Amino acid sequence: MKDQVGGNQKRARFQALCQSLRPDLLRFAFWLSRDRALAEDVVQESMLRAWKAQDALLDEAAAKPWLLTIVRREYARSFERKRLVTVDVDELVAREEPMLAVAEEQDLAEMRAALFKLPDEYREPLVLQVLMGFSTAEIARELNLSGAAVLTRLFRARKQLRVLCGEDSGLDPQE
């Protein structure tokens, strides 16, 4: 009986943890896939996988990178399950326009459209750093890159983004 209560409490804590991280995981999946419906499916599936494997999470402090890794793998699996067709970026922007336009400022909508246009290899580390709060070392570990490679991608991501957003990039450094 005592064990059952302890197990239930553990599961409830795990559920609360998932719930608190869910918004950022959804956002991460969205920026990964640039598709709201797919992001919801990926996070949904990831949460169920996490739920089944919750005993593998030994340290709650590591829940965020652990769940994020599950989301990334689940996103990769979605490619295996259904052959995703290649879509033009402008089409993606148009398809997600209602969501992109939900911005209190026009320049936020423009920034979101510019983010859609960033190459995947630049957008993902940028989202991990800015949205998920990952350090360079954590990004390197997650993406299986060197720290220097991560910094280069982050540099290029911001440089391209600033140009796409029409920022004054005259003082930006060259690579």
Place this chain on the structure above:
Amino acid sequence: MMDCATYRRTLMADPHDQAAALNEHRERCPECNLYTERLLKFEAKLERALRVPVAEQTKPAAASPGRVVPLHAPPSRRRWLAMAASFLVAALVAGGLWLSVPSSSLAADVVAHMREEPQAWRRTDVPVPDSALSGVLDESHLRLADGAGIVSYANSCGFRGHQVPHLVIQTASGPVTVMVLVHEVVNKTQPFDEQGYRGVIVPVAGHGSLAVLTHGSTTDIKTIERIAARVQESIVWTS
């Protein structure tokens, strides 16, 4: 000393990098100081842009791991998964073991604000002048009694339509940021851990709330709660 091109390249990779060499360059180079300000504004906008709206779920039944607020008609697979997960949640809720998670929107705004002022996080033993500190605190009708610690940063910041004191206090656990949110009422202590910022928002009877947080440190929530309690004790309300 680091040259301007290296400084800007480094900053473009991580605008919140607080390396000593970067701080040193920024303090000596007005052009790069200005460049930093512009880049941080861009960064703040980038962060807001990435935070696409996601419906918050506050009721236990809606908070299952398998349920997402559907923005489109859910396909059958998703509906099946939602049902399966809902069953698990129902079992937990029936056991009365639900742990509620406080809304993190206030915490998210506090964190977003922090990211706009990275220079505040410097570890230092140089206190801000008394006149500057009282200037910031007077606006919110409070002062700090002795024992709060060295206040190394004090600024009156715009936050959710109000000017609020933003302080950095040096503690044994490193610099801790305090925001006195007299306009933000919370019912209970709200711990949060977002984007490398860990802290608590604690209710202050009759004076809104207090946000106390650390950045990139290993300080645990219990320690931050103790620091928050000490800060709260040292506040003397003048009205």
